[in-house]
Amino acid sequence: MSIKVRVVLFLALLMLYPWSGVQYLRQSEKNIRALETDYLKDRIIDIGRLINFSFNSSPKRFSYTQDDGSSPTSAEGSLSVGAEGSLSMRAEGSSSQAEGSSPTITAPTLKNNALFFYPLARPPQVDGYSDEEWNDIPAKVMADQANNFSLSLQSGTYADQLFVRLAVTDGTLQRQNFQRSLLANGDYFAVRLGNNKTYYFRLLFEGRVNAYTLGRGDELFLTSDISAAWSRSSTGYEVEFSVSEESAAGRLGFLVVNGADTHNVNLEPHQGVIANLTLRYRQKDFHSIIEANNAPAYQFYRHDLAKIIDGFATPGMRLHVVDRQCNVLASAGQLAIANGEQSVSWVMKALYQRVLADQEAPTYARNEAFDCQTQWSERQSNSGVQAWSTAYTNDLVSYAAMPLSAGPYTGNFLIAEQSRDRYVMFTNKTFASYFYYTLGISLCIVLALSSYLFFWSWRLNRLNRQAQQQVDDLGDVSLGFKASKSADEIGQLSRNVGSLLEQIRGHNDYLKTLAQKLSHEMKTPLAIVSTSLDNIDADTANQVYLKRAQEGVHRLSYIMSSMGQAKKLEQAFAYAEFEAVDIVELLTKACEAYQHVYTHSAIVFANKTPQHGIQLQAASELLVQMLDKLVDNAVDFSEAKTGIHIELLQSGRRLTINVINRGPLLAEGHTDQLFQQLVSYREQGSDKPHLGLGLFIARLIAEHHNGSISASNLPDKTGVCFSVTLPL
Amino acid sequence: MEQKIAIIEDEPHIAQNYRDACTKRGFKVALYNNKSSALAGLVGELPDLVIIDIGLGDEYDAGFEICTYLRARSKTLPIVFLTARDSDADELSGFRLGADDYLSKDIPIENVMTRVSALLRRVEAYRELDNNQYEIVQGDMSLNEECLRVKWKNQVVDLSVTEFWIVKALAVRPGHVKSKEALMDAAKTVCQDNTIASHIRRIRKKFTGLDAQFNQIETMHLAGYRWRAS
Numbered sequence: 019m020s021i022k023v024r025v026v027l028f029l030a031l032l033m034l035y036p037w038s039g040v041q042y043l044r045q046s047e048k049n050i051r052a053l054e055t056d057y058l059k060d061r062i063i064d065i066g067r068l069i070n071f072s073f074n075s076s077p078k079r080f081s082y083t084q085d086d087g088s089s090p091t092s093a094e095g096s097l098s099v100g101a102e103g104s105l106s107m108r109a110e111g112s113s114s115q116a117e118g119s120s121p122t123i124t125a126p127t128l129k130n131n132a133l134f135f136y137p138l139a140r141p142p143q144v145d146g147y148s149d150e151e152w153n154d155i156p157a158k159v160m161a162d163q164a165n166n167f168s169l170s171l172q173s174g175t176y177a178d179q180l181f182v183r184l185a186v187t188d189g190t191l192q193r194q195n196f197q198r199s200l201l202a203n204g205d206y207f208a209v210r211l212g213n214n215k216t217y218y219f220r221l222l223f224e225g226r227v228n229a230y231t232l233g234r235g236d237e238l239f240l241t242s243d244i245s246a247a248w249s250r251s252s253t254g255y256e257v258e259f260s261v262s263e264e265s266a267a268g269r270l271g272f273l274v275v276n277g278a279d280t281h282n283v284n285l286e287p288h289q290g291v292i293a294n295l296t297l298r299y300r301q302k303d304f305h306s307i308i309e310a311n312n313a314p315a316y317q318f319y320r321h322d323l324a325k326i327i328d329g330f331a332t333p334g335m336r337l338h339v340v341d342r343q344c345n346v347l348a349s350a351g352q353l354a355i356a357n358g359e360q361s362v363s364w365v366m367k368a369l370y371q372r373v374l375a376d377q378e379a380p381t382y383a384r385n386e387a388f389d390c391q392t393q394w395s396e397r398q399s400n401s402g403v404q405a406w407s408t409a410y411t412n413d414l415v416s417y418a419a420m421p422l423s424a425g426p427y428t429g430n431f432l433i434a435e436q437s438r439d440r441y442v443m444f445t446n447k448t449f450a451s452y453f454y455y456t457l458g459i460s461l462c463i464v465l466a467l468s469s470y471l472f473f474w475s476w477r478l479n480r481l482n483r484q485a486q487q488q489v490d491d492l493g494d495v496s497l498g499f500k501a502s503k504s505a506d507e508i509g510q511l512s513r514n515v516g517s518l519l520e521q522i523r524g525h526n527d528y529l530k531t532l533a534q535k536l537s538h539e540m541k542t543p544l545a546i547v548s549t550s551l552d553n554i555d556a557d558t559a560n561q562v563y564l565k566r567a568q569e570g571v572h573r574l575s576y577i578m579s580s581m582g583q584a585k586k587l588e589q590a591f592a593y594a595e596f597e598a599v600d601i602v603e604l605l606t607k608a609c610e611a612y613q614h615v616y617t618h619s620a621i622v623f624a625n626k627t628p629q630h631g632i633q634l635q636a637a638s639e640l641l642v643q644m645l646d647k648l649v650d651n652a653v654d655f656s657e658a659k660t661g662i663h664i665e666l667l668q669s670g671r672r673l674t675i676n677v678i679n680r681g682p683l684l685a686e687g688h689t690d691q692l693f694q695q696l697v698s699y700r701e702q703g704s705d706k707p708h709l710g711l712g713l714f715i716a717r718l719i720a721e722h723h724n725g726s727i728s729a730s731n732l733p734d735k736t737g738v739c740f741s742v743t744l745p746l
Numbered sequence: 747m748e749q750k751i752a753i754i755e756d757e758p759h760i761a762q763n764y765r766d767a768c769t770k771r772g773f774k775v776a777l778y779n780n781k782s783s784a785l786a787g788l789v790g791e792l793p794d795l796v797i798i799d800i801g802l803g804d805e806y807d808a809g810f811e812i813c814t815y816l817r818a819r820s821k822t823l824p825i826v827f828l829t830a831r832d833s834d835a836d837e838l839s840g841f842r843l844g845a846d847d848y849l850s851k852d853i854p855i856e857n858v859m860t861r862v863s864a865l866l867r868r869v870e871a872y873r874e875l876d877n878n879q880y881e882i883v884q885g886d887m888s889l890n891e892e893c894l895r896v897k898w899k900n901q902v903v904d905l906s907v908t909e910f911w912i913v914k915a916l917a918v919r920p921g922h923v924k925s926k927e928a929l930m931d932a933a934k935t936v937c938q939d940n941t942i943a944s945h946i947r948r949i950r951k952k953f954t955g956l957d958a959q960f961n962q963i964e965t966m967h968l969a970g971y972r973w974r975a976s
Contacts, residue, residue: 541830542757545851549763552855553770575852579832586941589834593947611969639943639965 021478025471029464036456043449051407054436055416058335059405062418062434065330065337066403069432072326073424131294133182133270134345135175135318142174142181144258146225146249152183165290167276175318178263180270182209188254188276194220199238202305207257207274209244210295210313212267217244219257224249232309236302263318271295271313317341323348323427336388336435339427342398344390347430353415353437393417394433477508481515488519495523533581540578547571580711587715591722594637601634601641601673602627605666608645612662616653620661627668634673634746636723644719645675647712648740652679655738671746680737689729693717720744749866750774752793754784754812755828756802760851764797764828767855768862781808785815792820794869795862800829800836810843817844824865826907828858834944841948846894847907849935857934861907868894884917884973887962901956908933909949912942916963916973925970946971 142151152172161168170185184207194204201218209229210216217229218238226247230238246259261270276290291297295310320339327337331351339348397404397419405418416436422428481502488499501516502509548571554564602625609623645664652662656679665676684692693713713727720727725744732739751773755761758779765775776793778784780802788796796816800809813825827840827848840848847861871892882889888897894910896903905913915932916924924932926942933945946963953960962974 538830541851542760545830546757546759546763548852549760549767549855553763553766578852579850586832586834590944593834593944611966614969639947642965643943
């Protein structure tokens with residue numbers, strides 16, 4: 019692993035720093051959330067007390083006295099709500115019972131038969147056709163499954179008007195016969211109000227329908243207290259009616275009768291009726307008459323209360339007043355904070371979601387209504403002040419609830435919702451500034467450290483390169499190593515390398531000149547010996563010894579001068595003059611000459627260049643001397659009768675002379691050393707001493723011509739090729 | 747008349763060996779082992795031949811100084827350098843200062859004596875100026891072996907003894923290739939191939955200095971050299 023890679027890994031550790039910060043932020047976000055919930059609890063107590071106070075100090079302000087919808091009215095003849103959730107009608111009396119006997123039949127009852135009037139944005143037109151205004155109002159479905167008869171109920175309030183819309187699914191719409199005065203000759207519906215009057219509406223012609231009350235003799239009286247309209251729909255028909263709060267007087271009930279066949283008006287009285295009223299059935303003239311007891315009290319959205327609590331709502335906070343049936347009597351405020359989104363860039367948001375948020379991403383545009391059933395209904399058994407937080411749609415919302423003791427709202431609960439928007443924005447901002455600071459600081463550290471370390475690495479690399487450049491392939495150390503002047507460890511290393519290289523160079527120089535020095539120094543003692551020997555007048559008996567001594571001295575003398583040969587050659591370079599030499603002619607002639615000398619080996623020259631003559635600037639004597647050495651070497655190593663091949667090749671501006679012989683291969687890895695001084699891989703025992711100078715001289719000459727020399731085994735491993743490359 | 751040879755050599759054993767060899771051949775020898783004693787001893791009558799070592803004791807170039815002094819006194823006095831220093835630069839300096847020959851110390855004493863004799867004979871020959879009986883004429887060149895003198899187109903070529911012998915060996919049989927060994931023998935010297943090459947180079951230079959057209963000495967690669975037949 020290079021230093022650079024390690025540095026990068028090391029710097030990656032710095033990322034732990036922002037990570038730890040993120041962990042801290044996460045923790046503090048949790049804490050803030052908990053704090054927020056506590057804070058909300060405190061606030062709702064304040065708000066609740068203020069509301070309580072405002073109602074209790076002026077109790078007359080609100081004139082309606084509402085009954086709790088679930089408590090049964092104590093009116094005479096009423097039946098208590100029973101058999102919750104069951105819509106099936108069980109006839110306890112039969113249709114054949116005597117007239118006036120007023121048998122009590124369990125009417126279809128609802129889980130909660132009190133209506134709740136939701137706030138309407140605009141007043142819908144009472145025309146029997148569904149309007150957009152109804153879209154936001156929850157529908158309540160009631161069904162008489164036995165008769166494939168159902169309806170969907172929507173109820174709303176605007177100003178002091180109450181609106182009801184009934185979408186009836188009725189496969190067998192039976193219009194009333196207007197010529198008949200009895201109700202029970204087709205479909206009809208009825209509304210019962212707090213004034214204990216029941217208004218009957220006959221489905222005659224689509225559009226507005228008139229209301230009738232039932233007289234004492236069961237005759238129908240037209241009345242204008244209340245208006246309604248109906249229209250056919252694809253699945254049945256739709257009914258709309260409206261009534262003022264004043265005339266409703268706190269109670270509203272309805273019944274819808276799936277009318278009988280025209281020709282069989284003698285209906286089973288209990289069939290095809292949906293109502294939120296307790297009903298009484300009786301028969302007159304073979305027609306059933308349905309009467310209702312007291313209508314259930316309804317609940318409705320209180321615009322006035324909403325205005326009051328609106329004063330307490332702060333951005334990101336919603337306040338609701340709910341009753342025990344989880345009807346929202348009033349709402350104020352908004353969970354979403356306007357322009358909350360713009361203050362955080364999308365980059366930060368994405369980062370926040372990825373890095374920080376351990377839950378789903380918060381949404382800023384939330385308009386969901388308060389889901390009372392989910393959020394509250396199970397908690398209302400606890401009548402104290404509560405605070406909690408919960409995941410709501412895809413955000414966390416804090417809640418606090420407090421029971422009210424304020425006039426008409428006593429027993430209702432004030433609930434506050436606090437969106438996380440506020441502290442999401444807060445943590446987002448914190449996160450953003452933290453992120454930018456950390457990023458900045460981390461970047462600075464990374465930049466500083468990495469540049470410092472890379473600088474170090476660069477210096478080490480440079481030192482490495484420098485040191486490598488000083489030493490050539492043959493182990494020669496050249497001058498010019500520039501040691502660093504810096505005082506640190508790398509500078510020291512550089513200086514040490516410098517002095518080491520200098521020492522090696524000195525040693526190399528010493529070795530190079532050793533032969534020369536030795537040859538020079540030994541010449542004098544050798545001369546003493548040789549001149550002394552020359553002076554001896556030996557007698558015949560000693561002549562042979564004298565001869566031997568002289569021969570030995572000659573041989574020594576030859577060795578001495580050989581050792582100085584390299585030095586001599588360098589001197590020769592000084593005098594050698596470069597001239598235009600025809601290398602082809604030179605090689606041709608040289609080969610002829612070699613052939614005369616080495617009679618046992620065939621020496622073949624092959625010009626493999628396209629030209630017949632190539633002019634080269636060179637010192638021909640030196641070139642020939644180099645060739646002498648190579649050919650001499652090749653002949654010595656060649657197998658008998660295999661011959662020496664000399665090739666001339668040209669590639670671009672370079673000429674290559676190959677001297678090839680068949681014979682023993684070079685040891686791998688020793689090819690460069692071959693060209694060093696005093697290196698010889700010849701086997702001992704030849705007649706003349708080999709000092710390993712021949713190839714060294716060849717190398718010096720090649721280099722003197724700006725060329726190079728190399729040795730390699732032939733690809734087919736049958737011999738050796740020495741190549742001299744010279745620039746043209 | 748007994749001829750007198752001065753040997754200036756700081757190595758006593760070599761000096762004595764040379765003295766003995768010379769004495770044996772009938773020469774009178776004076777030995778000097780440093781520059782001052784040599785200069786003092788040579789103030790008066792000059793010897794017939796001087797053999798000088800270049801480095802004398804601590805004086806690195808003493809031999810050259812003595813040579814300069816002697817050459818200034820006599821143009822004809824044969825001066826031979828006998829030294830362990832065999833670099834081309836030293837050899838060239840020696841010839842520039844007017845030496846008649848420059849020998850390496852590892853040369854056999856016999857070869858030194860041959861040169862001494864030849865040089866002394868040349869001095870004799872100079873005295874008999876008109877003596878042309880030893881003249882060998884080869885084309886544009888004439889060689890006088892007694893005077894060790896070569897003339898190219900009637901101009902004297904200033905050659906050392908070794909060079910003269912090399913030229914003679916080549917020129918006597920034009921067209922014949924003389925190997926380096928043969929030339930070494932002829933020049934009565936022991937040296938490396940390079941030395942012969944540098945001798946040849948110097949000889950060519952001396953000829954071309956007089957005649958730029960000179961190209962008589964032909965290099966036969968590996969085999970040796972030959973004198974081009976004109």
